[in-house]
Amino acid sequence: MIIKLYGTRGSIAVANKETKKYGGNTTCLYVESNSGDVIVVDAGTGIRLLGVHLIQEKKSKINMLFTHYHWDHIQGFPFFTPIFLPSSVVDIYGSSKMTDPKKALSYQMTRPYFPAILSELPSKITFKTLKNKLTIGDIDIQTIINNHPDQALGLKFTEGKNSFAFLTDNELFDKNGNTPYEKFVDFIKGVNFFIHDAQYKDDIYKKRLGWGHSTYSQAMKLAEDAGVRNVMFTHHDHGSTDKCIDGIVKGYRGKYPKYNIQAAADGKTIILK
Numbered sequence: 001m002i003i004k005l006y007g008t009r010g011s012i013a014v015a016n017k018e019t020k021k022y023g024g025n026t027t028c029l030y031v032e033s034n035s036g037d038v039i040v041v042d043a044g045t046g047i048r049l050l051g052v053h054l055i056q057e058k059k060s061k062i063n064m065l066f067t068h069y070h071w072d073h074i075q076g077f078p079f080f081t082p083i084f085l086p087s088s089v090v091d092i093y094g095s096s097k098m099t100d101p102k103k104a105l106s107y108q109m110t111r112p113y114f115p116a117i118l119s120e121l122p123s124k125i126t127f128k129t130l131k132n133k134l135t136i137g138d139i140d141i142q143t144i145i146n147n148h149p150d151q152a153l154g155l156k157f158t159e160g161k162n163s164f165a166f167l168t169d170n171e172l173f174d175k176n177g178n179t180p181y182e183k184f185v186d187f188i189k190g191v192n193f194f195i196h197d198a199q200y201k202d203d204i205y206k207k208r209l210g211w212g213h214s215t216y217s218q219a220m221k222l223a224e225d226a227g228v229r230n231v232m233f234t235h236h237d238h239g240s241t242d243k244c245i246d247g248i249v250k251g252y253r254g255k256y257p258k259y260n261i262q263a264a265a266d267g268k269t270i271i272l273k
């Protein structure tokens with residue numbers, strides 16, 4: 001299984017020299033099975049480059065999964081070139097418990113917001129419901145409901161003996177949330193690694209309770225409680241510079257020497273064999 005991060009920024013894209021290392025594109029994750037099946041998770045601004053890659057690789061059968069439909073997870077969709085090609089077959093999966101994905105994506109592709117209308121695109125797009133489990137090729141996908149305004153889905157991908165979890169836009173310790181913390185611990189137990197929302201530092205989080213995001217230290221607690229040693233922070237705050245993220249990662253590496261701690265960066269690739 002190949003995993004490539006195309007967008008790791010939260011809330012809004014940023015573009016300046018202080019954020020070059022980790023990147024400024026909003027959420028988009030690419031997963032490819034060992035037999036070449038294509039899975040795209042979310043359509044933040046990072047999806048534009050992924051579209052270029054898929055066309056170069058002649059990948060025309062595309063499965064898309066949406067964690068939820070906040071702007072930073074859908075705003076790249078109108079710039080995902082494969083949807084403008086008649087040869088593309090795109091299956092789009094979203095939870096039926098949240099807004100219907102067709103409705104959510106159609107809203108931003110209507111005039112006066114965008115000149116190309118979703119229902120008039122030349123590619124073959126099919127909308128499907130993402131339930132608790134889904135299998136694409138040899139990859140099994142399980143979901144969990146995150147604690148996030150308007151809900152979001154956490155995802156776990158398993159192919160053979162390899163697995164990883166992607167939990168973005170999730171407030172682990174939200175007292176009014178849908179899912180108690182212990183369920184997230186159970187969800188990620190046994191994975192090779194997990195990527196988790198770590199938008200805030202502890203002091204900022206106190207002013208952001210109920211906003212649907214977690215802290216670096218909460219993501220580390222999850223790693224400890226689930227016994228997973230490989231941790232990656234994502235959904236970087238738009239105000240977090242490379243220097244700031246470097247300092248935070250260094251601090252947690254010092255505090256947790258037995259853990260492999262990284263910050264997600266646009267363009268980063270992980271191969272699970």
Ligand SMILES: [Zn+2]
Nearest residue numbers: 010011072169
């Ligand atoms: Zn987000």
Ligand SMILES: [Zn+2]
Nearest residue numbers: 068070148169
């Ligand atoms: Zn969100």
